[in-house]
Amino acid sequence: MAVADLFLPPHPQLRARLWRGFALMMGMALLWLVPVNLGLLGSPWPLALVWAAAGWARSGPRLVPALLIALAGLWLDLITGGPLFAWAFTGLTAYGLTLIQQRVFGKLPHGVLQGLASGGFAFAGGAFLALLRGDVSALPGLILPCLLAGVLFGTLETLYSLDEERDTR
Secondary structure (H helix, E strand, C coil): CCHHHHCCCCCHHHHHHHHHHHHHHHHHHHHHHCCCCCHHHCCCHHHHHHHHHHHHHCCCCCHHHHHHHHHHHHHHHHHHCCCCCHHHHHHHHHHHHHHHHHHHHCCCCCHHHHHHHHHHHHHHHHHHHHHHHCCCCCCHHHHHHHHHHHHHHHHHHHHHCCCCCCCCC
16 A cells, blocks of 8 residues: 555545545434434434444545544534534544454455444444443443444445445446
8 A cells, every 4th residue: 555545545436435425424414403313223314424434444544534534523523512522533433443353353244244343333432432421321322323323334335435346436
């Protein structure tokens, strides 16, 4: 991997897919403002951050996708009224732990499995923040949205894939 590839994907089609994925993630975050309640499933919209973390980490570590996840996390913090850097930390935790998981165990063969792993990593980041704040009451409400985001990632994987081995259309 060349030094320039540590910042952005090398192919223009993959860079375009990165920016489309970022725009989709930011747009999905706006759905948080819509009063939709899926009962126990909560709202999966903020966890579009997990979709980006799972998809973008599959191509290896890069600086720009990590920065975009952090920016989207800050955007979510502002929209949801949560503490600053909470969603950014959660997204970067999912991204970083997905990179580590792939290095240790290899890429998971199916998008749903990768999404569930990244959703679990996002939950771990959220749980860590909740423990730091001393507020664990929000944790049960985060479990099902993380699982839902992981399952939905299987169908949305191609929107976020920056993998050169895949079709680069």
